[in-house]
Amino acid sequence: MSSIPELIRKKRDGEKLSEDEIKTFIQAVTNNDIQECQIGAMLMAIWQKNMVGTEIAALTREMMTSGEVMLWPEEWKGLVVDKHSTGGVGDKISLVLAPALAACGFKVPMISGRGLAHTGGTLDKLESIPGYNIQQSTAQIHTILSTVGCCIVGQTATLVPADRVLYALRDATSTVDSLPLIAGSIISKKGAESLTALVLDVKFGGAALCKDLASAKELAQLLVSTGNALGMRTGAVLSRMNAPIGHCVGNSLEVIESLESLKGNGPEDLMDLVSSLGGILMVMTGLVSDQSEGKKRISEAVTGGAALSKFQAMMEAQGVAKETARALCSAHSDYYSVLRRAKHQRELKTQKDGYIQDVDGLLLAEVLHKLGTGRVKAGEPINHSVGAELLVSLGQKVIKGAPWLRLHYDERAPTTEQLDALQHSLTVGPEQITHHSLVAEVLLP
Known part of the structure; x- marks a missing residue:
């Protein structure tokens, strides 16, 4: 049976690992019979040298069976x-x-x-x-x-x-x-x-x-x-x-x-x-x-x-x-009788006439993350009430000064820079752009 350093060397050098070698590695990880630095070295070797399909299937199978596999009636x-x-x-x-x-x-x-x-x-x-x-x-x-x-x-x-x-x-x-x-x-x-x-x-x-x-x-x-x-x-x-x-x-x-x-x-x-x-x-x-x-x-x-x-x-x-x-x-639910509502709401206004061409989801999410929707450190609490409502749809015609976003926030008020970033996440243009379905392609087995 190969030792862990031998397995790391083998993958580092771009060689293919056998099913038994992958099993040895995953069992060592599961049983805590391997140093953390060795796991890190193997992960980096896989990142650098990749794996072929049979290796990936073996890795996945061994990970799957490292614990309980559910059984159904x-x-x-x-x-x-x-x-x-x-x-x-x-x-x-x-x-x-x-x-x-x-x-x-x-x-x-x-x-x-x-x-x-x-x-x-x-x-x-x-x-x-x-x-x-x-x-x-x-x-x-x-x-x-x-x-x-x-x-x-x-x-x-x-x-x-x-x-x-x-x-x-x-x-x-x-x-x-x-x-x-x-x-x-x-x-x-x-x-x-x-x-x-x-x-x-x-x-x-x-x-x-x-x-x-x-x-x-x-x-x-x-x-x-x-x-x-x-x-x-x-x-x-x-x-x-x-x-x-x-x-x-x-x-x-x-x-x-x-x-x-x-x-x-x-x-x-x-x-x-x-x-x-x-x-x-x-x-x-x-x-x-x-x-x-x-x-x-x-x-x-x-x-x-x-x-x-x-x-x-x-x-x-x-x-x-x-x-x-x-x-x-219920049909006419007062959601905020159950869910916590943020203390503050603020509406952002469109800065010109035109059509909604795009909303930059990444930019919007990054600002909201800093306001409390996500975690800066693992395990820290998040603020469930922080978020944003889009008041417009892609392709919609708008006039300057119309509200397009309602921001929900608590103690962490948005900074001027964050408000500017939110405004930059909206693209309003003179022409109505055709927006495609979210589904671009389907892959069936």
Whole structure:
């Protein structure tokens, strides 16, 4: 059996690691039989020399089996599905999609994460709801899926422990953007959920990890091939991520917009992406023959109210008081009777006549992050009430002085420089530009 230094040397020199060698490395990580500096050295060697498909599949499989792999009842066969997004601004897709899928008969054990850098985290959004408990054991997840059909939770202590070690050190060693390590991290966690099908929302654009379609497609194809190699039917959507999705950015504001979407009042771009991702899962599980029929089923689950009922039941199953869940899901909800509202609101005005051509989601999110929507240091609290509402839509005609953004903030008031940055995030021009659907391309297995 090769020693850890030999494995590091081998990968450093660009050689291919065998399945047994990768297993030796991951077991050492899991059992704490390896020095932290050695893990960092291996991560940097992988970042520099890359991995071939068989290495990536082996790495992902060993990470997946480093802890508990979930088991489901036989009667759920073919119905356990999930979705993963590479992160964006205003991306509250999971909050609408998970209950919509449950309303269509699927079981959705959605294990989500917190915000990273400028991108919002699904768990942070849900924790703005009083009582919502993201920490659920495997037994509790099973119970919630049995009774509700969906849950949105954090990673359990026993699930993919190797990933927790590697992920922390990837951040410390500047190897976060290694494609093999990205694939291993994402797919191992989804594989441990024992899914029938997985759909990936791989974003590209100014506010995304991948800045262009070509790099997003490369990542998507790697994730799809790795997922399918593990026995999950895996597909992907390549979606545009420049302007924010929908109209709201910020934790509690995105919960409100998600609830409005579940009540049939969702923005067109958000609902198109929700139905596209859900439609692909329906095709991959064989429930429908084509994506258009799948999109229709997902849309009907939302507009008919079944998805809203599932979201209410999920909240209650994860610790939210019945009165609170009912208040949020009522037809004419006073959201701020439940959710905390920021102390201050300030509207920004357009500075000339014209058409809304663009909103720079990255610039907007970076300012909001500094005002409290995100964490400067790992583990620090965030302000759930901070955020922004877009009062205009792409392509809309506006006149000078019309309000275009409502900023929600507390003690951290925006500086002059931050207000200038927000104004620079808006592009108003003399011509109306055609805006494409968020979905640019679909990759099916």
